[in-house]
Amino acid sequence: MKRTGRTLVLGCLLLLQPLLAQAQAGGNSLLIPAMGRCTLDTQPESQAQALSACQTLADSGDAQAQYELGEFFHDSKNPSHDLNKALSFFEKASLQGHAQAQFQLGSMFFHGEGVAANNVQAYIVLKMAAVNGAEEALDTADEVAEQMQRDELEVATQVLGQIFRNYLQELQSADGSSPFSPLP
Structure with a gap:
């Protein structure tokens, strides 16, 4: 496996880890407050x-x-x-799930600060940061997307799709209902 592939796989695993940990703890893995x-x-x-x-x-x-x-x-x-x-x-x-840390990490991948530049990794982490509340991450993710090849963007989108599918399953298994179910 190429180094880029290992980095992408490692990054995806890093992003999935908070989902699994929070699922076990019974919390909402995508919304972590910071003080x-x-x-x-x-x-x-x-x-x-x-x-x-x-x-x-x-x-x-x-x-x-x-x-x-x-x-x-x-x-x-x-x-x-x-x-x-x-x-x-x-x-x-x-x-x-710390949004600002994800934003900084995504920016480091984008700019190659302390790590080899990796637009796929940057895009994934920045999108997660945006979901967690770092609004500026959306603009940066758009900048990254403009520099990505179509196949890179497809890979990143597939990874994000899997992360969100896992998250929705976590929500459904937490209380047995879908997050899209009508309110009682």
Whole structure:
């Protein structure tokens, strides 16, 4: 399998993981709220303590803390700028359905920041970000689509279709009714 194929498969699996995890937990996997957790914009003398506290939250699975660490390491003005760390934290938060992390991850795939540029992967992640509430992701996904070959867009659309079919099945199995059923 070519490297691009492995990346696409890995990305698709990464996108499906939050659906499966949320289905087991009984929650709605496409709507994950996000609130601030870390105070990483503190004075330099407090930075190490803030990073440590945020890292502890991120390690415990806190998607917002993972996102904020991703932002911290993604910032090119930051002396600790590290695209590999940013990518890792954005991926972790994305797996939990964090819309802004998905938007950043999709943008990184689109622009080839810390990872080889991959329009199919970018399109899929950006569309998921849009579904989760990152409105700016729709415009970026449209930009990506303009640069994609027809067959690439078809593959991305098929993957998204499967993700949404799985999501609808999750909703139906959660309470036994269809999300499109009339209200009682």
